[in-house]
Amino acid sequence: MSLVATIAERLDNAARDATAVPQIGETLTLDDAYAVQRLSIARRLARGERRAGIKMGFTSRAKRVQMGVDDVIWGRLTDAMRVGDAETIALGRFVHPRVEPEIAFILKRALPAHVSAAEALGAIEAVAPALEIIDSRYRDFRFSLTDVVADNASSSAFVLGNPARPDFDVANRGMILSMNGQAMEIGSSAAIMGHPLRSLITAARVAAEAGEPLGEGDIVLAGGATAAIALAPGAWIELEVAGLGQLGFACE
Numbered sequence: 705m706s707l708v709a710t711i712a713e714r715l716d717n718a719a720r721d722a723t724a725v726p727q728i729g730e731t732l733t734l735d736d737a738y739a740v741q742r743l744s745i746a747r748r749l750a751r752g753e754r755r756a757g758i759k760m761g762f763t764s765r766a767k768r769v770q771m772g773v774d775d776v777i778w779g780r781l782t783d784a785m786r787v788g789d790a791e792t793i794a795l796g797r798f799v800h801p802r803v804e805p806e807i808a809f810i811l812k813r814a815l816p817a818h819v820s821a822a823e824a825l826g827a828i829e830a831v832a833p834a835l836e837i838i839d840s841r842y843r844d845f846r847f848s849l850t851d852v853v854a855d856n857a858s859s860s861a862f863v864l865g866n867p868a869r870p871d872f873d874v875a876n877r878g879m880i881l882s883m884n885g886q887a888m889e890i891g892s893s894a895a896i897m898g899h900p901l902r903s904l905i906t907a908a909r910v911a912a913e914a915g916e917p918l919g920e921g922d923i924v925l926a927g928g929a930t931a932a933i934a935l936a937p938g939a940w941i942e943l944e945v946a947g948l949g950q951l952g953f954a955c956e
């Protein structure tokens with residue numbers, strides 16, 4: 705088995721068994737790291753999961769500062785990662801889960817690599833407030849850029865709130881992430897590349913360049929607007945996005 709395939713298997717197993725693994729250690733190029741990610745997701749697809757879209761990472765300064773990584777990255781979403789609004793999530797399926805506030809786009813048609821803001825807007829079926837549960841498979845939630853890319857950008861689960869009309873203006877919307885009724889992180893959708901639509905335009909490019917262009921029905925998570933917070937059993941998480949509504953989940 706090639707090195708890339710060996711690492712993909714190790715990370716896929718770590719995610720399945722919710723056990724932390726050491727950082728990769730070998731020097732991988734960024735292309736190698738994305739190849740690991742593609743192979744690890746291919747293992748999930750072979751088990752029957754289906755592609756659901758992509759997630760963008762480190763699109764806000766708050767996230768880059770929290771994790772010490774300076775580049776925008778992306779990962780793949782599958783249907784098995786989706787959790788319904790207001791559900792209870794068993795934290796035993798994760799290593800050390802955190803949650804962060806996001807904006808999601810749901811697409812009604814395909815997007816090529818290079819699109820204008822108007823073209824990107826025209827492909828949106830709906831926008832929704834969203835929560836992403838990230839769960840690095842690396843010990844202590846510490847990683848390099850290539851480590852986190854190989855580990856599918858820490859993606860583990862996501863929750864979408866009620867979808868709003870596609871022309872809802874997602875620019876500069878207040879976002880409040882609370883735990884047990886207390887505001888923990890307060891931010892704005894403007895933290896996401898200045899405007900979440902920029903993240904969608906970038907998502908179109910990276911997905912097309914990877915040979916998996918965005919298509920009808922795909923979900924795109926634009927990236928955390930604030931730092932992520934750690935989850936604990938018994939916690940009740942809620943996100944309110946001004947004008948767009950709220951969503952949440954309970955942890956057990």
Ligand code: OOG
Nearest residue numbers: 761762767857858927928
């Ligand atoms: C990597 C994932 C980053 C985001 O929204 O910025 C991300 C991590 O923080 O572990 O999902």
Ligand code: MG
Nearest residue numbers: 804836927928
């Ligand atoms: Mg995220």
